[in-house]
Amino acid sequence: MSVTTNSPFARDAAFHLHPQTNLRLHEQIGPTVIRGGEGVHVVDVDGNRFIEGMSGLWCAALGFSNRRLADAAHRQLLALPYQQAFAHRVAEPVIDLTEALVERAPAGLTKVMLQSSGSEAVDTAIKLVWYYHEAIGKPEKRKIIGRARAYHGTTVASASLTGLPNMHRGFGIPLPGFLHVSCPHHYRQAQAGESEDAFAVRLARELEETILREGPDTVGAFFAEPVMGTGGVIVPPAGYFEKVQAVLRRHDVLMVADEVICGFGRTGHYWGCDAFGIRPDMLTCAKGLSSAYFPISALMVSEPIYQAIADQTDRLGGFGQGFTYGGHPVGAAVALETLRIYDEIDIVGRARRMGALLQEGLRRYADHPLVGEVRGIGMMAALEMVADKRTRAPYPAEMKVAARVSDALRARGVLLRALGDSLLCAPPLIIEEAELATVVDAVGEALDQVQRDLA
Numbered sequence: 001m002s003v004t005t006n007s008p009f010a011r012d013a014a015f016h017l018h019p020q021t022n023l024r025l026h027e028q029i030g031p032t033v034i035r036g037g038e039g040v041h042v043v044d045v046d047g048n049r050f051i052e053g054m055s056g057l058w059c060a061a062l063g064f065s066n067r068r069l070a071d072a073a074h075r076q077l078l079a080l081p082y083q084q085a086f087a088h089r090v091a092e093p094v095i096d097l098t099e100a101l102v103e104r105a106p107a108g109l110t111k112v113m114l115q116s117s118g119s120e121a122v123d124t125a126i127k128l129v130w131y132y133h134e135a136i137g138k139p140e141k142r143k144i145i146g147r148a149r150a151y152h153g154t155t156v157a158s159a160s161l162t163g164l165p166n167m168h169r170g171f172g173i174p175l176p177g178f179l180h181v182s183c184p185h186h187y188r189q190a191q192a193g194e195s196e197d198a199f200a201v202r203l204a205r206e207l208e209e210t211i212l213r214e215g216p217d218t219v220g221a222f223f224a225e226p227v228m229g230t231g232g233v234i235v236p237p238a239g240y241f242e243k244v245q246a247v248l249r250r251h252d253v254l255m256v257a258d259e260v261i262c263g264f265g266r267t268g269h270y271w272g273c274d275a276f277g278i279r280p281d282m283l284t285c286a287k288g289l290s291s292a293y294f295p296i297s298a299l300m301v302s303e304p305i306y307q308a309i310a311d312q313t314d315r316l317g318g319f320g321q322g323f324t325y326g327g328h329p330v331g332a333a334v335a336l337e338t339l340r341i342y343d344e345i346d347i348v349g350r351a352r353r354m355g356a357l358l359q360e361g362l363r364r365y366a367d368h369p370l371v372g373e374v375r376g377i378g379m380m381a382a383l384e385m386v387a388d389k390r391t392r393a394p395y396p397a398e399m400k401v402a403a404r405v406s407d408a409l410r411a412r413g414v415l416l417r418a419l420g421d422s423l424l425c426a427p428p429l430i431i432e433e434a435e436l437a438t439v440v441d442a443v444g445e446a447l448d449q450v451q452r453d454l455a
């Protein structure tokens, strides 16, 4: 697009401090300005159409033009645009949504607290780990264990729990009390010849040793994404969560499942917990909850945790937790309609069917000279680029090979996300077979082009 002083391009560079962006680079290259959306496509201000192969940030499960969601928001905006949930107040759709979530939740989760973002849900979960343990007379159980390469958000606590160094650099975090154990990535972390099972045993032992070293009386919870998303679509080795949960139970450490990406069908199961036999004490979800049509997240907790917290609020004369927009009626109405649509179109069956095509399609490139590993489950996948397939040595970071592949894809009308050495793919769950084939074929063409460019 043309750059005049009055263009959106120039005004964005002039006024907008972008999140998760190299700001000096942004001053030079400016934004991609997106104006519209249609199905799985987004359209920029110059009229270029792209398949949004990442559903935005893993979130627009129903694509970018769902009329029913827009109507649900409109109806609720006209009926009651705002109502808080503090101090015994509530709007009707919020009651309906909490009930609908408990009906769909993994077994044992019986109460729902609403917020506006994944980070807020995770932050709230961390605070409730502390609050719960104080309530049951174990106030020392405060340490929180996460994993290398996990992503849990950007608030001070959720970023501390995150295991990605680029989220810590420059901020002086993680805060004390946040520990990280190894990432369960067999391709990168397993020792030579180590089976998936032996790898899982070793990771569970590492977790147990960490808890014992710190003192079980000081460790409150373990947080895990069932499948790590932003860390590069890391599917854990078989048996991993079973072994991890045995350790947690032995030491009375809570299991918190961060389903902000995995929830609502993304893995080909309703919850990532279902895919891996996780029985969480708490669960966070967002993104697919409203298909991103409204910022809303949920934290679900088990009945024993609720009962302990409820007693404590009674003892303390209140509950010092809650956000102005937690339990927003418009968000609740949109999320409710989203859940209804998921039921009607059998989102899980659909994600499983399309996910099989996506995984099979991308695995065609496992032998491509640039590709070290193709991995994923359901409708989330990644290709990891390597300079040497045998030694698995990565390309020098400054070559930005995954970014070049994503640039080549963009020129072909497909948006995927390069993160480090990996190219991530998580299309809207409503994607049709032909559109999925376009994405998969474009990945092959982009890999070939970059291979030629590097030769």
Ligand code: PLP
Pocket (backbone or CB within 6 Å): 057, 116, 117, 118, 119, 120, 122, 151, 152, 153, 154, 225, 229, 230, 258, 259, 260, 261, 286
């Ligand atoms: N947890 C996970 C697993 C996520 O992937 C994300 C965001 O990508 C978050 C938490 C934070 O969510 P939000 O960006 O809505 O704060």
